[in-house]
Amino acid sequence: MCGIVGYVGSRDSIEVLLEGLARLEYRGYDSAGVAVVADGSIDMRKRGGKLSVLRESLDADVLPESGTGVGHTRWATHGGPTDENAHPHLGDDGKLALIHNGIIENFGELRAELESAGEAFESETDTEAAALMLGRIYRETGDLTLAMRRLVARLEGQFTLLATHADHPQLVVGADHNSPLLIGFGEGENFLGSDVNAFVKYTKKAEALGNNQIVTITPDSVNVTDFDGNVVTDNKTFEISWDAAASEKGGWSSFMAKEISEGPEAVENTVRSRIKDGLVRLDESEMFSADVLSQIDRIVIVACGTASYSAMVGKYAIETWTKLPVEVELAHEFRYREPAVTQNTLVISISQSGETMDTKMAVQYAKQLGARTLAICNTQGSTIPRESDAVLYLHAGPEVAVASTKAYLAQVVGQFLFGLHLAEVLGTMSDGDIREITDALLALPEQLRQTLETGKEVRELAHWMSDTRSVLFLGRHVGYPVALEGALKLKEISYIHAEGFAGGELKHGPIALIEPGQVVFVVVPSSRTQPTMHSKIVSNIQEIKARGARIIAVAEEGDAAVMPYADVVLRYGTTNPMLAGVLAVVPLHLFALELATAKGLDVDQPRNLAKSVTVE
Numbered sequence: 051m052c053g054i055v056g057y058v059g060s061r062d063s064i065e066v067l068l069e070g071l072a073r074l075e076y077r078g079y080d081s082a083g084v085a086v087v088a089d090g091s092i093d094m095r096k097r098g099g100k101l102s103v104l105r106e107s108l109d110a111d112v113l114p115e116s117g118t119g120v121g122h123t124r125w126a127t128h129g130g131p132t133d134e135n136a137h138p139h140l141g142d143d144g145k146l147a148l149i150h151n152g153i154i155e156n157f158g159e160l161r162a163e164l165e166s167a168g169e170a171f172e173s174e175t176d177t178e179a180a181a182l183m184l185g186r187i188y189r190e191t192g193d194l195t196l197a198m199r200r201l202v203a204r205l206e207g208q209f210t211l212l213a214t215h216a217d218h219p220q221l222v223v224g225a226d227h228n229s230p231l232l233i234g235f236g237e238g239e240n241f242l243g244s245d246v247n248a249f250v251k252y253t254k255k256a257e258a259l260g261n262n263q264i265v266t267i268t269p270d271s272v273n274v275t276d277f278d279g280n281v282v283t284d285n286k287t288f289e290i291s292w293d294a295a296a297s298e299k300g301g302w303s304s305f306m307a308k309e310i311s312e313g314p315e316a317v318e319n320t321v322r323s324r325i326k327d328g329l330v331r332l333d334e335s336e337m338f339s340a341d342v343l344s345q346i347d348r349i350v351i352v353a354c355g356t357a358s359y360s361a362m363v364g365k366y367a368i369e370t371w372t373k374l375p376v377e378v379e380l381a382h383e384f385r386y387r388e389p390a391v392t393q394n395t396l397v398i399s400i401s402q403s404g405e406t407m408d409t410k411m412a413v414q415y416a417k418q419l420g421a422r423t424l425a426i427c428n429t430q431g432s433t434i435p436r437e438s439d440a441v442l443y444l445h446a447g448p449e450v451a452v453a454s455t456k457a458y459l460a461q462v463v464g465q466f467l468f469g470l471h472l473a474e475v476l477g478t479m480s481d482g483d484i485r486e487i488t489d490a491l492l493a494l495p496e497q498l499r500q501t502l503e504t505g506k507e508v509r510e511l512a513h514w515m516s517d518t519r520s521v522l523f524l525g526r527h528v529g530y531p532v533a534l535e536g537a538l539k540l541k542e543i544s545y546i547h548a549e550g551f552a553g554g555e556l557k558h559g560p561i562a563l564i565e566p567g568q569v570v571f572v573v574v575p576s577s578r579t580q581p582t583m584h585s586k587i588v589s590n591i592q593e594i595k596a597r598g599a600r601i602i603a604v605a606e607e608g609d610a611a612v613m614p615y616a617d618v619v620l621r622y623g624t625t626n627p628m629l630a631g632v633l634a635v636v637p638l639h640l641f642a643l644e645l646a647t648a649k650g651l652d653v654d655q656p657r658n659l660a661k662s663v664t665v666e
């Protein structure tokens with residue numbers, strides 16, 4: 051959950067590190083620090099608080115110029131977000147600096163061993179045990195790469211580590227175990243980072259380290275070995291497909307606002323190149339063959355948070371189109387039970403970051419159980435696609451705000467593409483039926499643009515509601531996961547109580563929550579294509595209205611039946627019923643953004659959260 055960056059080259063490393071940290075801050079923003087090697091010593095600065103606090107300190111009191119350094123932005127696990135607990139941590143009497151992402155599970159044992167050997171700790175972190183241990187091993191070997199290899203043999207848990215030493219003015223060593231680390235290749239300079247954001251401003255050529263590997267970078271060389279010291283040459287280098295500007299805020303007030311506005315493009319870029327002559331054509335080199343697909347008899351989709359709600363929307367479509375049973379399971383629940391999975395089960399993982407630990411573990415578990423695995427993922431070079439048998443990349447572009455918005459849209463349409471492809475292979479849909487859906491898919495970007503125009507109305511609503519303490523969301527069919535997503539977004543960035551329910555569940559309990567003035571968002575299915583469900587939800591609306599609720603209906607254009615009961619109606623465009631979950635979510639994303647803004651909160655960096663949850 052932390053962001054890590056390392057640099058060797060001829061630029062001023064502080065500038066490179068701060069630039070990288072600014073782009074990685076979404077991974078953790080409790081505290082930040084940098085260390086550089088200059089004039090035979092390590093110079094370090096670290097501060098609790100956001101990166102801006104560190105910046106101010108560095109502006110007030112500059113560190114010496116240096117071409118070698120490491121930087122860290124933290125999401126606290128062991129020890130609160132204080133100056134002392136911020137990374138880097140020092141070893142070898144201050145001559146070595148180490149930064150860490152992950153958790154060292156045996157740190158208590160290591161700490162006791164180090165303390166009894168006379169080492170003094172300055173922080174409460176697990177990382178400092180690794181730094182002090184690395185320092186001791188280094189003293190025996192004088193070789194930082196070898197010392198790192200010996201250190202990782204002593205560590206339990208999951209980690210990415212980067213270290214630099216005063217004896218080696220142009221060298222950074224990294225190691226990864228169940229935690230991401232990427233190399234950025236430059237001319238006369240090289241970079242390391244938790245993801246490509248760390249160095250995309252300087253180079254587009256990247257490579258992800260495989261699990262249990264060690265990398266040593268100098269300005270002119272990059273050497274990778276496994277934990278036993280065997281040279282690794284088969285990691286795949288790739289070209290970063292987006293520009294540094296894509297992960298900048300531009301003129302927007304927040305990344306979230308920018309990313310909501312990029313929803314139409316995210317859908318367009320994910321869908322357009324995959325539809326040929328009205329049928330779905332996926333990249334053969336990354337997808338299963340038709341033979342393999344024909345053997346699938348069941349699908350399980352694993353994901354967390356917003357990605358899991360996108361999976362619930364996907365389930366309705368894939369099951370309808372392919373006639374295969376589809377289940378959605380939270381990755382962390384799937385991982386710790388004994389699911390009935392066979393080699394004919396396809397386990398699809400959905401992840402924006404491709405690094406969510408719970409989802410990654412679920413994929414590994416599915417493979418162990420013999421299932422086939424497909425990753426639907428937005429981040430190139432990330433771990434989950436690398437560990438899966440097949441991949442469908444989304445093209446939403448980088449998502450920086452902690453609250454996922456455009457990636458949700460891309461995740462849903464990514465599943466539609468796969469569902470239609472599978473339906474064609476299995477022969478469960480005619481070409482004509484598929485073309486009807488692909489036409490609707492291609493129309494989505496423009497419809498999304500129109501839905502975004504509800505922005506002004508939603509802003510007024512949010513201002514009117516800025517003191518609201520609880521909001522409920524109700525939906526049926528694909529509107530149900532949309533309701534869950536609306537509630538999650540609100541909790542995440544507005545810190546108010548919000549719950550999503552299936553409309554049919556109302557009378558089984560949640561209706562007891564309704565009291566005069568309670569605001570309820572109701573996601574209304576289409577009266578044209580889902581008349582039965584539509585009339586059921588109109589009954590739900592009447593029931594809660596009768597008990598004094600204030601109704602905000604999210605309804606299809608032209609739906610007049612909700613008008614007499616709703617206090618406000620927000621509209622989405624007419625589409626196929628399976629696709630409505632793409633359009634109907636937009637007013638809810640906008641509402642969460644506007645409410646948090648009206649409350650004066652930091653929408654991009656909500657408290658206690660980080661963008662990629664890389665620990666269990």
Ligand code: M6R
Pocket residue numbers: 354355356357400401402403404405406409452453454455538539542661662663
């Ligand atoms: O990177 P992933 O898609 O795997 O992340 C999964 C969840 O952690 C993520 O969707 C989270 O729920 C978002 N912050 C919600 O806005």
